Structures are given as structure tokens and as C-alpha cells.
Amino acid sequence: MRARWAWTITVIILVGIMFSYTQDELRTTSVLSFSLRYAIPLIIAAMVGLVCERSGVINIGIEGQLLMSAFAGFFGAAATGSLIIGTLFGIGTGLIMGAVFATGAVAWKMDQIISGTIINIIATGLTSFFYAQGQVLPASTPVVAIPYLKDLPLVGPVLFNNGLFTYAAIIIVIFLQIMLFLTIWGLRTRAVGENPSAADTSGINVQRTRFINVTLAGGLAGVAGAYLSLEAAGTFERGFTAGRGFTALAIMIFGAWNPVGAFAAALFFGLTQGVASQLQADEVVDIPPQFINMLPYVLTIVLLAVVAGRVRPPAAVGKPYEKD
């Protein structure tokens, strides 16, 4: 039932996009590009939540992980003068934050919500304290156009003329979809998230699986954070992740804990934001910008209210694993 709904909505949206493309090529392309840019960090951050929750760990510290790695990415790049080193700083910081969270939530079996909150508080504190004004990036991230594909109508300029992070996000989604449902890692990870005691008695090390997955997911948060400061904004401000880590969790739920589903959900979020901004810029609708900026948060609440109870989270999510 849910799948049919999802398909119906997707088809309606696609038809709408085609129609709008025949009416106004330029605007459509620009709205879609905006939507994709908006969606990318949400997609990657949703993958962080997804890998953690599929392993049975609720990660509400994504927000903090994003903030820390955006910070490290930006100042790393500004200090060393290299975007690549900045990116590596971001990913490294993400991995460390992931490992710190895993230490609390998995190894020490702390309450997962509290562990995540600690991550968020640490991140806000550190990034605000060490924040310095007047830093600039050495360069803006390169845009890579893929030959031939970029010349396709509509999809060419939207999908195949982007920064590297955008391609990375798409690859990550497909990679995770395959990993989760076709590989041994995926089967074991899902088993650990559904019934850890069954996994344990089948000879799978539950704690190790969770620790590794949560840490690696932190690395993904590093990618998303680096994208935010290095490619999307080109700068860093205090608290500038603006709740994306939490929105990502909503997207993960809306996508029913499926990578491709979450990808579609994030695009839907982006599209809503893109269309609203465009309508406002064209003065088609006269809405104060504050309301436009509210949109992702309102949408999060509405969608969660609609979806809640219809999708089923991994059964063991949120519970530290105790033998017996």
C-alpha cells in the first residue's frame, strides 16, 4: 500500500516537472538544481541515521556530528589552504565524533538519547568557542560536468553538472542500498538491529558490529558536514547546521529506513523548498521569507504525523544490548 502511494506521488511530481519544463526551461532547471543542493546534506545525514538505526542505535547526535565536521572542514581548509585536506579533516572529525558516540551509546551502554544529546552539546560548545572570524576558503569547490550526460535535456544540467559531493551522495545511497540488502554485512547489521540476541547466538558480535557501524556512520556525517561548509555555503557560522541533523532523522523515517526511500524523501523536501523560494522570488506569492524558511520544519512535523505508526522501525532500536 505504502509503495503504491509513494509511486503515485512520484509519478505526479515527475509529470509536474516535465510540464513545468515545457513551460519555462530555465526556471525549472534552476529550481531543480536548488532542490538537489538543498537535499544533498539531508540525504547523507539521513544515511548516518539509517546505518545507526539499522544496527539498533538511535543517533540524535547527527546534528552535532555535522556541526563539528563542518567546522573542522572549513577551518582545516582555511588553515592549510587545501580543500582536500579540509575535507579529510571533516571526515576524520566525523569518524572521531562517531567513535565518541559509539563509546557512550554502545560500549558503555549509556542511554542512546542522552549520548546523542551529549554529542550535540559538545559540538555546540566547541565550535562556538573556537570559532574565529575572517577566515576564508582557498578556493571554491570545483564543479565537475560529466561529458555527454550533461548535455541531456533537464537531467543534464540538474544532475550531471555538480560538485563532487553531490555525486558522492548519490553513490553513497546506491552503495548502501546494495550493502544493506544484498551483502553479508547488511544481513548481519539488520539482524543486530532487529534481534541482537538472535545475532549473538548465531555467532555475530553484536557490540563490535554496532560500534563499527556507528563509527563509520560518523564518517558519513563528516562528509555531509564538509559539504555544508566547503561546497554549499563556502563559509562557517555558529550553529549553521540549523537542525539538519534532526530533519535527516525525519527523512530517514519517511523513507522507511531504506536508503533509496530516504533519498526520494530528501528530494521531496528539497523540491518543496525550491518551489516555494522560486514562487516567492518571482513575487507570485507574497509570503514573508520567514515563512519560507519555516517550511522544512513544518513539513517535518506534518510528514512525521502522517507517517508515524505506518512505518516500522528496526525492532531493537534504542536498546543497549545486554546478554540474557
Place this chain on the structure above:
Amino acid sequence: MDDELVLEVTGLTKRFPGVVANEDVSLTVHKGEIVALLGENGAGKSTLVKMIYGLYRPDEGEIRIKGETVRLSGPREAIRRGVGMVHQHFQLVPVFTVAENVILGNEPRKLSFIEKRKAIKEVTALAEKNGMAVDPKALVRDLPVGAQQRVEILKALYRRADILIMDEPTAVLTPQETDELLKTMKGFAANGVAVIFITHKLREVLAIADKIEVLRSGKVVGTTTPAEADQAKLAQMMVGRSVLLSVEKSTSSPKEIVLDVVGLSSDSDIGLPAVREVNLTVRSGEIVGIAGVEGNGQRELVEALTGIRKSTATKFAINDENAIGADPHEIHSMHVGHVPEDREKDGLVGQYSIANNMVLNRFDEPEFSRRGIRNMDAVNGLATKLVKEFDVRTPSIKTPANSLSGGNKQKVVIARELSANPSLLIASQPTRGVDVGSIEFIHSQIISARDNGAAVLLVSAELDEVLGLSDRILVMYDGEIVAELESADADRAEIGRLMAGGHAVMAEESSHG
């Protein structure tokens, strides 16, 4: 049976804080042998097999598997050495398919990818070879309990287990499924698999074991064979004193009607009719037993009668008081005691102390609280008295309920419900997972409640229990009461046939009672 020794355990000791779970336990198992581990709950059977399976590490002693002394680091190593275990609480992932559950941890692989088709083929072949029908592509959550257990067994066989541990495998099965399983286990033994079979059902032990090891308080107190032992002797070895296996009770003298139900219907969790137009009366001073294969509406009926589940009825009265639409608290205050089927889930709060569990549904009564302040002296006083009276074996009344053994947990529930002197007691599976000694005790408590004038409605999947305790027997099938029998003229085979959906030969018109 072969002479080859596959498992040798010597001097195994395991201590937990405050208890010695196993003390100097020794055991040998040969190839193709079925060894039954018999003992009361808390006798240390599970601890012993968990050490053999690598889940616990022994404090002292030695485990030799196929002649090699091992120090198992965990289940993975035990599995590698050919030890398989069928757990009492199934270790399955409900949203996975049968095949996925079976291969989990030992997946057929190409690079890192699972070879799904190969997995399905292997599982199908394995199931066929062992005469166990399952669809490898079915989701485990859609399967009945018996089939889930087959998946659990296949899991062990898939890992080439030649020492198969089965922890109370028949506790969750219907009589038919049990017979099927016992046959399957004999088949394994014939194929050279050594089976370690934990149970406290004496009949099963005598039916299939080659050797019986009896455990009591963590020690092996005797080794025997079915040829040398009978039920009475085994029970005595388990408990350490002679036990009355059959229930002794005087004839009932039913008085006024306490529970009066006409046309009660209720739906299952998924909204299908589960109880259909049931008519039922229970009088003061009698025990009415409901026999039936589990899943025929008994659970829904009990929940409807205790106000937990919504129901419709033409008449539903307790002591002439209308109970239609009453919630569990209102029903409780009509002097109804309820021993729920799932004590862990519905009968106790595991983290609470025994004392708090003893007043779980009465803590707000004037005796135990005044103006919102609890009177702990009264609570503790009652708890101390009940623990003694009902022989709950616990270090203290402050002990959390979930650290007790199954039998002692059940005694806490029974003590709480009976201490309120209910005029109606609804007891569902009162001795499920309870050891022989406690069963005897619980049965005698139920009978004395009857003799003191309580009306008792007993629901049990154990036909012997229904036959032994009841003054009147109702058979439930597909949500309906299909027959009513006086216990005097109840015949085991006849009831079995009725439980399986056979039509009543005896008069059905009296089902209103």
C-alpha cells in the same frame, strides 16, 4: 547408539553473585544418544547448557568436545565445534525469511554478497532431508510457533551440529506438535546426532531419552534410564521428596452462580472474530476448566472477561453485577482475581520488588495507602507473610521480581491474586513453565480457593491439568465452546478429538451450563 564419546563435562562449577548455579557437574554424551536433563526451574539446567554452548564461561571444571579440551570464547566457537542449540525463546529475526534466519552468521557467499538462490536451495534440501516442512521464502513472523521451532532446529543443523542442545523445546508446542518433534529428535539420534534435551515433562523424558540426568540445586543428583525409572521416581529425584503427580481433591459442592456470561463475542488483535457467542457460567465452589489447542480464542476470552479486551455480550455479570464494558480495574474491584497467561508481560513488573508486586493491583487501597502516601509497613508485612505462605524462594522481599525463577514468579502472582480472597479466580496457564514441585503447590492452592467458596475458571493448554483440576470441562474450538463435560465422565481421547475440531458426540445443547 554408538560408543563414541562426543561430549564430556567434568567438575563444572558456575557461580553468579549470591548463587551457585552449577556445582561440580559431570556429564557424558555419546554419539547418537538422547540425554535428558531433568530438573526443577532454577536447578541449573540452562546454566549448564549455556556453558557448553559458550554463552557462559565456567568458573571451574572442564569441557571436552570430541576428545579435545576446550575453553569456549563464545557461541561462534561452539558452533564451529559442532554444538548447536535450540533456544527456549526462539532466536529468530521475525522480519527475515526462513532462509535468511537459517544462514545468518554462516552465509553462503560470493565475495561479500549473499548467494540467495544457493541459500534457499540448501535450506530446502536440509529441511527435506530431516522431514521438516518449511517454506524457505516465508517470513518467520508469519509462521506458527511449531514452524518457527523447525526454523530454529534447521539453524543448528545448517551449522552441521552433531551435538544438539534443546532447551525446553516442547514448552510452547501443542500435543500434536510435541509428538512430531519427539519423532524428529529420534530421527536425529538415528543419524548420529547427540541430543541434549532439557525438559521437566516426565512423560517426554520417559518416551525418548536414552539416559536421564537429574539436576537439583545445581548438582547432578542422579543418573538413570527410562527402563529403570518411572514418573514418580523421577519426580522424587527432581524435588528431593515424594510428589503427588495426580491432583487430590474432594468432590465439589457448587453453590450460587458467580460468573454468568451469555453471548459474549470478542475480536483478535488483527480484528478477526476470536470469541463467538460464548455462554458460560461458573458457580461458587467449582472449578470450570477450558480445554483447547492454543489459539482457539482462549486468550481473547480471558482478556474479555478481565476487561482487558473489548467485547460484546448479551449478559456478562459477576455476582449479579453487570460487567459489560467494565475496565480491568472495575472488574478487579468486583472481587475477581486474574492469573494471566504471560506472567512476565501481564502479571508482574519485573524491575519492581516482590513486595511491590504483591500489591500491584491493590496499592491504592486504604490498607496500603492513605491520602496518597503509601504505607510501606503494611505492604512489607503482607509481602513477608505471603512469601512464607506461598513458599516463594527469594533472598528477600526487596528482590526484583525478574531475578526469580519462573515457578517463583508464578507463586508471586498466585499469592497476590489469592490473598485478596477473590470470589472469582480466572487462571490462565497457571503452571506454564513451572517445575513439578511448584505445580503441585499451585494446584493445591487453586483447590483450596475453590473449597473456600471461590468460583474458578481455569484455562490451560495442558490437558492433564484441565482433567486433573476441573469439576466441569468446556472444550473450546475456533472461538466457540463446542462441548461441555462433567469431569467424571471426561475421556482424554474424546476431548482430544473435540479440541481438534471433531464434532461432539455428547450432548451439545447443555453448553450454556
